[in-house]
Amino acid sequence: MKLKLIAWGLGITTVTTAGLVGLISLVNLPYPMIRRPVSKVAPLLLLPSYIEMDHPYREAIAHVEQADQLIHHVSSFEDIKLGEKKVKLAQENLDKLPVWFIGYEPQRYCQMFSCSWQFTIDEFEAARKKIGRMEAIIFQQRNAFNTYQQAEENLQKAKQNYQQAIQPEQKQTIINSWQQSLDELQQLPPQTFAATLVSPKSNSYQGDFQSVTGTITDQQRTNRMITAAKSFSSSATKLCENPPHSVDKWQECQQLWQKAISRLETISQNDIGYLETQALLAEYETNLSIVKLNSKVEKQSVAALEIAKKDIQAIQEQFADGVEADQRKLFISKIQTAMEQLKKVKTGTTAYEEAQKLLKLAQTKMQEAT
Structure with a gap:
C-alpha cells in the first residue's frame, strides 16, 4: 500500500x-x-x-x-x-x-x-556599427600589411636581380618594378600598422634605389657623351679623308676632333666607362695632333709657294728682255732662291703639284743660263 x-x-x-x-x-x-x-x-x-x-x-x-x-x-x-x-x-x-x-x-x-x-535597440545597433567599423579597419590593416610584405619581397628581389642583370633592357625592367614597389609602400594608408613599419625604412629604400638609378643615370650620361664623341669622330674622319686639303678644311677637321675630345673630357675617373673613354681619348688626341700637323704643313707650303711665285714673277719682270752676260750670276742666284722656296713645299699638300711644275721650269731656266 x-x-x-x-x-x-x-x-x-x-x-x-x-x-x-x-x-x-x-x-x-x-x-x-x-x-x-x-x-x-x-x-x-x-x-x-x-x-x-x-x-x-x-x-x-x-x-x-x-x-x-x-x-x-x-x-x-x-x-x-x-x-x-x-x-x-x-x-x-x-x-x-x-x-x-x-x-x-x-x-x-x-x-x-x-x-x-x-x-535596447539603440545599444544593439551601436554594437553592430562598432563591430562593422572594426571589421573595416581590420580589412584595411590586413590589406596594407599584405601589400607591405609583397612590396618588401619585390624590393629584395629587384636588388638581387639588378646585380645579376647584364642587358640594359633587363635592368630597366627591374628598375620599373622596383619603382612600382616603392610607390606601393609610399601609398599605404598612414593610419595602418604597415605604414608605421615603412616609415623608419623609407630613407633606406630611397637610398638603395637612388644609388642604382644614379649609377644608371651616370652610365646613360657616359654613353651619351661617348656616342656624341664618336659622332664627331666619324664626321672628322669623313671630312679629312683623301687629302690634300686646304688650310680651312684642315681647321674644320681640327674643330670636329676637338669637339669629340671635349665630350670625352667631361667623363671623370669616378664615372662608369672611364677606361673606354681614355682609350678613345688617346686615339682622338693622336688624330687631332696629325690634323694640326697637316694644317701647319699645308699653311707653310702654301706660303712657300706664294713666296716662290712672287720671286719668279719678279725675275720674269727683271729679265723680260733676256739675260745679259754680266747678269747671268744674278739671274742664277735669284732662280736658286726661288727654287729653295719651292723645295719647302711638302708632299701631301695642295701646293705640291704646282710647286713641282714651277721647280722643273726653274731648273730648265737655270740650265739655259749656265
Whole structure:
C-alpha cells in the first residue's frame, strides 16, 4: 500500500515537474503576447530567457572592448589578428542575443537582479556599427600589411636581380618594378600598422634605389657623351679623308676632333666607362695632333709657294728682255732662291703639284743660263 502511495506521489511529482518545465518553456517562447503578461506578474518564470541574454551580452561587450584596444593600439600584426578573432567572437555573441526581445526590456528582472545592461535597440545597433567599423579597419590593416610584405619581397628581389642583370633592357625592367614597389609602400594608408613599419625604412629604400638609378643615370650620361664623341669622330674622319686639303678644311677637321675630345673630357675617373673613354681619348688626341700637323704643313707650303711665285714673277719682270752676260750670276742666284722656296713645299699638300711644275721650269731656266 505504501509502495503504491509512494509511486502515486512520484507520478504526481513527475507530472507536476514536467508540467512546470513545459510551462516555463512555453512562457519563454519569443511571443510578446505571452511574455508581456508573465513579465508583470511572474518575471522569475522568464529567468531562462534573461540568462540567455545576459551571458552573450556580457561576452559581446567584453570582446568588443578587447578588440577595440587591440585594433587601435597595434604593436604587432599579431594584435590585428587577435583583434580580428575578438571581433568575430563579439559578432557571434550578438548573433546569439534574442533580438526578438528588443523593446520588451526585463524591467522587473533588472530591478531584482541589478542588470549590467540595457537591452535596447539603440545599444544593439551601436554594437553592430562598432563591430562593422572594426571589421573595416581590420580589412584595411590586413590589406596594407599584405601589400607591405609583397612590396618588401619585390624590393629584395629587384636588388638581387639588378646585380645579376647584364642587358640594359633587363635592368630597366627591374628598375620599373622596383619603382612600382616603392610607390606601393609610399601609398599605404598612414593610419595602418604597415605604414608605421615603412616609415623608419623609407630613407633606406630611397637610398638603395637612388644609388642604382644614379649609377644608371651616370652610365646613360657616359654613353651619351661617348656616342656624341664618336659622332664627331666619324664626321672628322669623313671630312679629312683623301687629302690634300686646304688650310680651312684642315681647321674644320681640327674643330670636329676637338669637339669629340671635349665630350670625352667631361667623363671623370669616378664615372662608369672611364677606361673606354681614355682609350678613345688617346686615339682622338693622336688624330687631332696629325690634323694640326697637316694644317701647319699645308699653311707653310702654301706660303712657300706664294713666296716662290712672287720671286719668279719678279725675275720674269727683271729679265723680260733676256739675260745679259754680266747678269747671268744674278739671274742664277735669284732662280736658286726661288727654287729653295719651292723645295719647302711638302708632299701631301695642295701646293705640291704646282710647286713641282714651277721647280722643273726653274731648273730648265737655270740650265739655259749656265
